Amino acid sequence: MSNQKKRNFQIEAFKHRVVVDPKYADKTWKVLEHAIHEIYNHNASGLSFEELYRNAYNMVLHKFGEKLYSGLVSTMTSHLKEISKSIEAAQGESFLEELNRKWNDHNKALQMIRDILMYMDRTYIPSNHKTPVHELGLNLWRDNIIHSSKIQSRLLNTLLELVHRERTGEVIDRGLMRNIIKMLMDLGSAVYQEDFEKHFLEVSAEFYKVESQKFIECCDCGEYLKKAEKRLNEEIERVTHYLDAKSEIKITSVVEKEMIANHMPRLVHMENSGLVNMLLDDKYEDLGRMYNLFRRVPNGLLTIREVMTSHLRETGKQLVTDPERLKDPVEFVQRLLDEKDKYDSIINKAFSNDKTFQNALTNSFEYFINLNARSPEFISLFVDDKLRKGLKGVSEEDVEIILDKVMMLFRYLQEKDVFEKYYKQHLAKRLLSGKTVSDDAERSLIVKLKTECGYQFTSKLEGMFTDMKTSQDTMQGFYASHPELGEGPTLVVQVLTTGSWPTQPSSTCNLPSEMSALCEKFRSYYLGTHTGRRLSWQTNMGNADMKATFGKGQKHELNVSTYQMCVLMLFNNAERLSYKEIEQATEIPAPELKRCLQSMACVKGKNVLRKEPMSKDIGEEDAFFVNDKFSSKFYKVKIGTVVAQKESEPEKQETRQRVEEDRKPQIEAALVRIMKSRRVLDHNNLISEVTKQLQQRFLPNPTEIKKRIESLIERDFLERDNVDRKLYRYLA
């Protein structure tokens, strides 16, 4: 055993290290690099996806991720540099096409490369804070192509040039444009904005600045607006065709600023074609365009509104203050209505019924309609005219429309109580003379007034209608109880409630004996049925139908006023009567008498009397005869009284005074109402509260309010505070 050789077992080091072939990484990378080349050279069909994927996987697994990644970067970069050269070499038009083609190639290649290197993308990249393959490909494209010195500015200029050509009417390849813009957006919104949008907006601003200057020198306002609208629509269309949707608001605001905002005053005030001319000529289309364009810029609509308002106020002021126009109240109101119609349809058709414009219209009307103190009277006269004759043959609906329009004007009035006064007078006249054409129309208007101003406002007007109806019944009863009155003159009496009707100083006259006897009979009949009432005759408001036979036997029926009837009856017993004799016999007040004589002796065609001397005016010494030569082709002759339809100056003063009188209790009532709830209030606040409460009906005069306060203090409704004299206290 001893000579047995000791065997030395030596364990040799394992020669094949577990780590794979040192050249493994280089070899594998070569395969992958080759594949990337092939992909870029459109030879991918010969490649095995499984093999390449496995190779990339193995490289990462064996910790060669870094080598793989940096290899990818440098390989892709070198390809992109080649691509960059070929794009640079493209001449003229083909530049964008080449860029687009290469971009598509790169995207396809990138997708394939990413698929092969998916394992690296999933494991190596997140844990080593590297850029993922797809993003890397885009970044490299951006840095090597888009930001290469020879491409960057050329690309920008080409794009801007194409936009410019399209703006000047040329047709460009929008599809190509869209692809290139899409590429910039894919590279990140910062690239799109910095490398295109920013410059695009600048160039556009410059373009439109120049163009708008050119347009404004040679176009009228309407034409200019048409062009601006067209440009705006073109830009919006451009965005939808090939720009980022987010650019729309930016480019439109550039166009709006350059083409509209910068030229607003000039456009609006453009001579012969500006806003005022459009309004005058009812250019709905142009106005609508202006509205839609100006709406887009700050203060645009305000500008239109201000110009419209000042124009409206100016024309309205002329309308209501022109002395020529004041001659005919109906015409005056009709013009106001026409003006309102005109602007209503402008606002409706061109300004899309914009509330702010409607308010401006209302304010303007309120402003100028109240410039003329006679507006309430005229409006009432207009209604009077319409209800007397104007509504004949007009359909019910049209009546309503006219009345609604009148109500609208009524709404603009500050002194609604003045209107009420006149309306009452005019209604009284219509009712008493039986001139009203349509009872329905009358009532409809009263309902409208009622809804507008409340029950109080119309209760007296409604009372007048009731009186008319009752009187009809009374007369029937009267004649039924006096059957013997069938022969001889007929008396028709309207019993009017005091207070409901416009009171006039009762100026009686001596009625002819036949009539006064009849009147007495009626009086006793009426008082017999209604005890405790008092009747007084309003002879100034009556009228009469008389049969007359003149010198040559011509017979006529004369329609005259009560006064005129009294005068004519005198001539049954006399050939000649002097003014003094007539005055004595009838006791008609002098001004009335003069007017009624004037209408019978001085009006051609109605001159049933002859006057000596023949002059227009009635003198104290004049003498009157029956005009035997009177002739008329009508059997019935209506002899009007010479009355100005409009009020005469003294009458106006009187009405005014009565209105002022009526306002006093209303102001006082408002003062007491307010003070009762507030107990203590200072002067200024009280004035403003009262004004607020009353402005539904009229605009109270502060001096008048002050007077009313003084009066209430005197009557111990209120007292001044001892310390602060501006403070009022309510005394319960």
Add this chain to the structure above:
Amino acid sequence: MIVAAPAAKDRVKFNVGGRIFETTSTTLANAGRDSFFGPLFDENQSAGGGEFFIDRNPDCFAVVLDLLRTGDLNIPPNIPERLLYREASFYGVLDHVRSAKWGPFDGNRLRYSKSISGTAPGDGTAIRAAPDGGCAVAHGSIVHVYDWMLSEEHPPLTLDHQRVNDVIWVDPENLAVSACERLGRGDGGLGLFNKTSGRLRFKFQVTHDNQVKSFTAGALATAQNPNHRIFSSCKGRSNEYGIGVWDQFTGKQVDFFYESPGWSLGDADRLQWLEERNCLLVATLFPRKDNCYISLLDFRTKDMVWSWSDVGAPMTVDERRVRDGIAMEGNNAICVVNEYEDLGFMDLRMNGGAIRWSSRSRLIMKGRMPDDEPCYPKLALHDGGQLFSSMNDCISVFCGPDMVMTSRLRRGYGGSICDFSIGGDRLFALHSEENVFDVWECPPPPVI
């Protein structure tokens, strides 16, 4: 009539390592575009009419194919898990495997899955579950990082070989490690590491009076909302105690909340970010300090908006000292635990209230008291609803509005549980004696 065979167009034939598999592109589409199978069906990469060769393990391919067909993972005993994971990773379906492996977390359905033992000497300090189901375990001066497969460790982390105090996952890829400082060298402190590479990405620095100071970093917390912050309890050498605040991405210091006299922040046992209240909970507890301090800090106003301390409180016979505390925002409460595993509650809406100890949660554990090395109770929350408390070698699960105990988790091996953590639908429990941690997970949803 239903045609028995699917359209030929849809059929795919694979030759995997010599074995033929037939499937449909519909099944493969379950893998997603970002998998190996994704590009195969692109127009430009047509697989052709014939079979597609893959140079991989056929057994594993069968498992993967079944996973794509049914969504269930069944690994035959003859296939090592590691191999399967590798293959799944190759095909890019590792995430499918992960989500098929265990079900959504529920404290009452947890099953013991496995124990992992390590080689580090000494006691475990902390275990932290990663969002993806992996975990990090700190022992002394080293941190071991495991991915969810638990089969493989990433490179261990160390911060200048200083003693590690806490670890926190900033995101699935990165984690922060806090460590003691080393006098005079600027070592230790707080660092951010990449999980996969194990590289130190940067250190979070503290500046006092424009001077960078070294410090000992303690308990950690993160806030994703708002602003991605990381908080650390900090001890400097010149009484620079307090809470440091940094940006997770840049590592820049953004704030420092100095500790006020008579209070404790720099020695905290636990930090917790309260998202709804926008506040940080800081708890410093016995026995690290003689007294317990719990406070809520609002960094916007630099205010202590809520605080509680047992300073000056009379010691009762059974000496209930708070050993851990956790805020339950939904219940407006802070839950605390004492060394007997009694739960107590404090109202977050009231400042200066007392602890309401709950007797219902208590389970008499006499006779099983810890032997030589006691581990103090620790608390954890899951989704605000379930509360977990560790005691000795047990973890108790509490549920419901009154926090009643509903389950107990126990494994005999390894001694007391010194720390545990919930995350990625898993629960990890670290034992103090042997270098071992347990993994608990819920089974996947039932077949029917």
